[in-house]
Amino acid sequence: MWYGVLCGLAAGAMWGTIFVMPKWLADFTPLELALGRYLAYGLIMLVLLAPRLAGLLRRLMPSDYLVLLRHALAGNIVYYLLLSCGVQLAGVAGASLVIGLLPLSVTLLGRRDHGAVSLRVLAWPLLLVVAGMVCINVEVFSRGEGVAAWPTLAAGMLCAFGALVCWTWYAVDNARFLKRNPRFSSADWSGLYGISSGLVALLLAPVLWLATSKAAAPPRDWLHFWLVITLVATAASVIGNQLWNIASRRVPVTLSGQLLLFEVLFGLLYGYLYQRRAPHPLEWLAIVLLVAGVAWSVWLHAERRPAAAYQAPPA
Numbered sequence: 001m002w003y004g005v006l007c008g009l010a011a012g013a014m015w016g017t018i019f020v021m022p023k024w025l026a027d028f029t030p031l032e033l034a035l036g037r038y039l040a041y042g043l044i045m046l047v048l049l050a051p052r053l054a055g056l057l058r059r060l061m062p063s064d065y066l067v068l069l070r071h072a073l074a075g076n077i078v079y080y081l082l083l084s085c086g087v088q089l090a091g092v093a094g095a096s097l098v099i100g101l102l103p104l105s106v107t108l109l110g111r112r113d114h115g116a117v118s119l120r121v122l123a124w125p126l127l128l129v130v131a132g133m134v135c136i137n138v139e140v141f142s143r144g145e146g147v148a149a150w151p152t153l154a155a156g157m158l159c160a161f162g163a164l165v166c167w168t169w170y171a172v173d174n175a176r177f178l179k180r181n182p183r184f185s186s187a188d189w190s191g192l193y194g195i196s197s198g199l200v201a202l203l204l205a206p207v208l209w210l211a212t213s214k215a216a217a218p219p220r221d222w223l224h225f226w227l228v229i230t231l232v233a234t235a236a237s238v239i240g241n242q243l244w245n246i247a248s249r250r251v252p253v254t255l256s257g258q259l260l261l262f263e264v265l266f267g268l269l270y271g272y273l274y275q276r277r278a279p280h281p282l283e284w285l286a287i288v289l290l291v292a293g294v295a296w297s298v299w300l301h302a303e304r305r306p307a308a309a310y311q312a313p314p315a
Helices: 002-019 030-059 062-099 102-109 122-142 149-178 186-212 221-250 253-260 263-274 281-304
Strands: none
Touching: 002 062, 002 221, 002 253, 002 263, 030 062, 030 186, 030 221, 062 122, 062 149, 062 186, 062 263, 102 122, 102 149, 102 253, 102 263, 102 281, 122 281, 149 221, 149 253, 186 221, 221 253, 253 263, 253 281, 263 281
16 A cells, blocks of 8 residues: 555656646637647557557457546546646646645545545544635735736636546546456556557647638747657646556555545745745645645554455556
């Protein structure tokens, strides 16, 4: 289980880059960011899996294709489209605030899974997480730039909540699938997931082209776009998703929800680096509360872990 916790932490470090990518590429629309990222992800995984792709495809059952499709949409395309809108409208901290509710939403949805710790036992760690998110909430809204910014901020927060719903469902459904299907290693399933996401992005690309072909857009730096997109696709999608699949197999769903906070913490860290500033006092307090909540939850799961309940699954 501890190996799964470390993989979850490392996945969060990779995923944190997605919060600043919309700021790095502010001249591009959220749809362009989402399709570009997953086209790059799919192409990278296609190259990596090419030598054994035929064998992997023969192992897929018809129901597996439906799982890949719904995961590609909920866990990748739709999720990142909504998150990008949230970041561009509400800022990195505002979007991080909403996505930071993942520990609560995933824990509630996965509370009946095997190995889950009861909500009564997790009440205090979850309260620390809630307190941390309240601190960020107060910080974000207290530093607003006037009434005129509120409609934009509200729209961004609504998009972020949509992203929260998508990823909550994906995180629980993916963890359950991996634990039920040991015939796929974490690396194989991550690769197939990447290729399916790339295919969905490729199918949606003509829609984007038709929507923007008649619109007069100013010149943009496409070389910079593809460099950043490829970097984030490699870190967050290729490496991060593989690490998360390993973690999903090795920890209970209720603990995986807490590990998702690392994505938020690293997203905040990268946001501070991008803005070249230190966290404000309330943000420091939020970070301390979030880390304490996750650490406490990990300790409770380790204390109550049934003997031999988590054997080393295929990586």
